Amino acid sequence: MTTVDTEFHQTRALYEGAGSFVTHLECSMAGDVYQKALPHGLSKAGKPLLVRYDLEQIARSVTKKEIEDRPGGFWKYREFLPLERGENLVSLGEVMTPLLPLRHSVPDDVEVIVKDEGRLPTGSFKARGLALAVAMAKELGQTHLAMPTNGNAGAALAAYASVGGLRTTIFCPDDTPEINVREIELQGANVYKVNGLINDCGKIVGDGKAILGWSDISTLKEPYRIEGKKTMGLELAEQFGWQLPDVIFYPTGGGTGLIGMWKAFEELEAIGWIGSKRPRMVAVQSTGCAPIVKAWQDGASHAPLWENAYTVASGIRVPAAVGDFLILRAVRESHGFAIAVTDEHIITARNEAAHKDGVLLCPEGAATFAAWQKALETGQVQKDERVLLFNCATGLKYPMPESNHTIDCHKAIDYTALK
């Protein structure tokens, strides 16, 4: 019998006595170098750190075929990940997330594929980043982790930290959906609702660090969540036969995934596993919180804080992103663009994909579908471009339209009136 446990042991065996191919870490802006195997936050310049690998050694150590033959989800990309010791691996049964072509909610002559990240543990792609962050925290001897969250990141941190035996304290805006707050607490974290936005929660984490000694796991403020999110790019390359789609629509909050995928493509090209053709990267935001879109339109390299941020897509309600310049750089280098869609359009797109294709997108995932529809209309994408949308979380965690059709089974039923 192959259980999650068998697969876990197979995956962990990949790491036994193997070590990692990490050479050092480096500031994403200034390029100065930081030593591996030490706990790190932001660089001296206050910017995210990127993990660097001995790519030549990776190319000599593993083949595409060996990677393809491994079971399980993102942990199988061992050579591209920073973990040194298998005993620190934390797993909850990760899977390679499926590619679902939209068939009925798009015109006949287009190819639009959804990567359904809702199948991951805790129901969102946050599992990728937080599994890596928790495993690395274990490896670095950290015991108490803290984080601000709009919901899904907190759930993933809580679950992976619990299975890994670490303590967590999590802060979320008090209008975070109740389902997220409850799942965070139920999965073992200490969670507090704060009467402010995500950046207010982030400040509490930062200030509390000096007093309580916890490690700050905020988006891009530690180096390993990006490495986890990078596996989306590795997985896509493998699933597309070591080629890539023409355009990737990514729902952009902190932008970890977009930055991570861009890093994955860079590493894969450096070892010759993919060619130089890259997807155009599209940063999708809501019109109620679109700092990256505004900066892209203004030709700016940083995005000022967005005031009064509001959107139904709470995962992309991020008024200020530490990695703004990295998101903008990837979008520009890829000849992509940034685009904002209204909340109304997000909900219509969500409903359309669910009704016609049976694909229940989360609002952030639906934002990518809406953005593709809009971009097709404005000519920013063409019909013959192969498009990939990210459904970043299960649609089941979000409010759905009411359903109120009733039948009185104690009376005669008029079957002819049923639909």
Ligand SMILES: *Cc1c(COP(=O)(O)O)cnc(C)c1O
């Ligand atoms: C976190 C999150 C996002 C944004 O992801 P980033 O990589 O941080 O930009 C989008 N959608 C959902 C559902 C999320 O939880």
